[in-house]
Amino acid sequence: MKLNSFLVGLNAVQFTALASAMPAHVRRANSSGMTYADEMFTTAIEWNDGFWDEDAGYLIAAASNDGRYDSRHSGWYATQLLARNAPGDVARAIRIFDNLISAQYLDPKWQWYGDYQGSPSQPLPGTPEYVNSIYNSWDPNIRDFVGCAWLMALNDYDHLLPAETVTKVENSLHLAAKGDLYRVGGVDGDNLYPCYSNPWLMRTILQNWVGTRLGDKNLTDTSNKFAQEFYDLWSQHKTLSEFNSPTYAGVSMWALSLWSKYGSEDSLLKKYVPEILTTTWNDVSDLYNANLRNLAGPWDRTYGYNMMEYTSLLGAVIWGAVGREYAPFPKQTSGMYHQDDFAFYPLFALSMPEMLKYLSEKSKSKFITFPGEHFFTGQAYSPPYDTYPRNITTWMSENVTIGAETVAETVVGGPAESTSAFSPAVIQWAINDYQVGCISHWVSESSIHAVASPGSLKISYPNVTASDSPVSFNFLFSGFDVRHPSFNVTGLEGLPSLALKVDTNAAADYTIVYNTDQSVNDFIFYNITYTMPEGFTEEPYISLKMV
Numbered sequence: 001m002k003l004n005s006f007l008v009g010l011n012a013v014q015f016t017a018l019a020s021a022m023p024a025h026v027r028r029a030n031s032s033g034m035t036y037a038d039e040m041f042t043t044a045i046e047w048n049d050g051f052w053d054e055d056a057g058y059l060i061a062a063a064s065n066d067g068r069y070d071s072r073h074s075g076w077y078a079t080q081l082l083a084r085n086a087p088g089d090v091a092r093a094i095r096i097f098d099n100l101i102s103a104q105y106l107d108p109k110w111q112w113y114g115d116y117q118g119s120p121s122q123p124l125p126g127t128p129e130y131v132n133s134i135y136n137s138w139d140p141n142i143r144d145f146v147g148c149a150w151l152m153a154l155n156d157y158d159h160l161l162p163a164e165t166v167t168k169v170e171n172s173l174h175l176a177a178k179g180d181l182y183r184v185g186g187v188d189g190d191n192l193y194p195c196y197s198n199p200w201l202m203r204t205i206l207q208n209w210v211g212t213r214l215g216d217k218n219l220t221d222t223s224n225k226f227a228q229e230f231y232d233l234w235s236q237h238k239t240l241s242e243f244n245s246p247t248y249a250g251v252s253m254w255a256l257s258l259w260s261k262y263g264s265e266d267s268l269l270k271k272y273v274p275e276i277l278t279t280t281w282n283d284v285s286d287l288y289n290a291n292l293r294n295l296a297g298p299w300d301r302t303y304g305y306n307m308m309e310y311t312s313l314l315g316a317v318i319w320g321a322v323g324r325e326y327a328p329f330p331k332q333t334s335g336m337y338h339q340d341d342f343a344f345y346p347l348f349a350l351s352m353p354e355m356l357k358y359l360s361e362k363s364k365s366k367f368i369t370f371p372g373e374h375f376f377t378g379q380a381y382s383p384p385y386d387t388y389p390r391n392i393t394t395w396m397s398e399n400v401t402i403g404a405e406t407v408a409e410t411v412v413g414g415p416a417e418s419t420s421a422f423s424p425a426v427i428q429w430a431i432n433d434y435q436v437g438c439i440s441h442w443v444s445e446s447s448i449h450a451v452a453s454p455g456s457l458k459i460s461y462p463n464v465t466a467s468d469s470p471v472s473f474n475f476l477f478s479g480f481d482v483r484h485p486s487f488n489v490t491g492l493e494g495l496p497s498l499a500l501k502v503d504t505n506a507a508a509d510y511t512i513v514y515n516t517d518q519s520v521n522d523f524i525f526y527n528i529t530y531t532m533p534e535g536f537t538e539e540p541y542i543s544l545k546m547v
């Protein structure tokens, strides 16, 4: 099956004609000379415009609700406004700089030193009415998200700004960079180890650019140290530790494009980025199914189960590379799940020319045409959480993908300790021409041996015994959004367009529940659960085989 196969066929011809005529990074979206990145920039910044509140001088929060307004989105928008530079845009950007900076946390004794608020209504963290809670009352990553957006603003558009604003933003970024140095994995509840790929990559360029711009050698030296620590881990398996995440692999690629574009000339960032970014593009293209328009599993961190229904950031990367028509991106911007991240898209668009320098023609073609059945194997490693490198196995076929990883960690839910995001075993398939089904293993164990092979998925738990009871295998099935009344979903063996046979040593009488109060990442699902009998002695396993 091919989603929109008519369009795909028609435009592949036009695309190939264009492709042969121009180098990759100047590819045009259409005959008027706009690039795909230009088109993405315009679509997304206009969407952001709709959230602007002139009275407040902030963007209204799009989905997640830390308050009425969203400081991080507003910070991103400031750079976007300077890039567009339409009437009124620069004045609006200056207001945002003033607003965010006026509330930046200034006291060096605070762990959130140099950070920005999540929302302007938030009181000072660490007070009785707003207790210190990392990632809740304050988010250490906002230094990196806003800091990276603003280094782009100063590097590329400072000529549009009054000198006093330039100085103010420079000073603010200096504080953000110094505050970022407080972050040490395992200390004070922070988890920023090199395996936390996306903020680690952002912090590295933030340190490098601010250090270079302001002549702070400690920051520049630190950026090289961070780049080296990252590379030492990355080069063990040549994979991002936050592997194959539809959202965060996008953030990592964006941050790497900043290493490439804004890193200082003799830095380790510049030295390492070509290999890392080229390899990441190749992995993403190998694990992408252009028929389903989805990245196959396993997903170390996901915010959804069908990229055609939620806003991912690999969606931005692929849109920038081959256009919206082929991108894993919802057809309607209204009602997109996880729409928050669309606010980020214009910054991806601005970085696209740099990012595309590392995308080969061969990998790019896989975003348009599925190259045929293949198998992916790889390893990814997230110390100190993993007791051994995770083994990734993914079977990619025309209409079905099965992806899995073995994992033995110290926590449940992956390094981010998020059961809703960590999806170590996933099957996706074409239910029909427009619906993509997904079975995702809902994790309840920290050691999971999940392995994919052609047409099959096997999951076992090497580290549980009967004393851990109840022990179960949970699967969430979603994607049957338009259910034909004559089709009842009754279990894993009765799914639309996917004939599976279940083999397990769990009890045969599984449970199945469809509960609209229990959405995960906005998706409503059938929860199918197989439970091990009391007093079991064998290693629990379940296998799903296509028949």
Ligand SMILES: *[C@@H]1O[C@H](CO)[C@@H](O)[C@H](O)[C@H]1NC(C)=O
Pocket: 001, 002, 397, 398, 399, 430
């Ligand atoms: C994929 O689905 C299409 C119909 O959508 C069908 O024609 C084709 O045979 C399927 N391919 C495989 C390998 O099952």
Ligand SMILES: *[C@@H]1O[C@H](CO)[C@@H](O)[C@H](O)[C@H]1NC(C)=O
Pocket: 029, 030, 031, 032, 034, 039, 042
């Ligand atoms: C090119 O794309 C832009 C952005 O989508 C659109 O505004 C413009 O009309 C398109 N031009 C042509 C000739 O299709």
Ligand SMILES: *[C@@H]1O[C@H](CO)[C@@H](O)[C@H](O)[C@H]1NC(C)=O
Pocket: 178, 181, 218, 219, 221, 222, 225
């Ligand atoms: C210099 O950077 C290191 C991290 O590389 C940090 O621990 C130290 O506090 C910094 N020193 C100053 C004076 O900022």
Ligand SMILES: *[C@@H]1O[C@H](CO)[C@@H](O)[C@H](O)[C@H]1NC(C)=O
Pocket: 388, 390, 391, 406
């Ligand atoms: C992972 O794969 C490696 C290399 O193939 C192998 O040596 C190792 O035993 C595997 N580990 C697990 C837990 O499957």
Ligand SMILES: *[C@@H]1O[C@H](CO)[C@@H](O)[C@H](O)[C@H]1NC(C)=O
Pocket: 387, 408, 409, 410, 446, 447, 462, 463
């Ligand atoms: C799981 O069990 C194996 C074998 O007993 C052991 O080597 C390993 O450390 C255990 N892993 C965890 C995460 O408990």
Ligand SMILES: *[C@@H]1O[C@H](CO)[C@@H](O)[C@H](O)[C@H]1NC(C)=O
Pocket: 485, 486, 487, 488
């Ligand atoms: C679906 O379930 C309903 C209620 O149990 C039943 O009336 C109907 O016949 C079932 N349809 C099919 C196709 O089995």
Ligand SMILES: *[C@@H]1O[C@H](CO)[C@@H](O)[C@H](O)[C@H]1NC(C)=O
Pocket: 442, 474, 476, 518, 520, 527, 528, 529
């Ligand atoms: C699925 O059902 C099982 C068994 O009732 C439960 O433990 C698990 O939390 C459910 N998962 C979700 C995501 O609701």
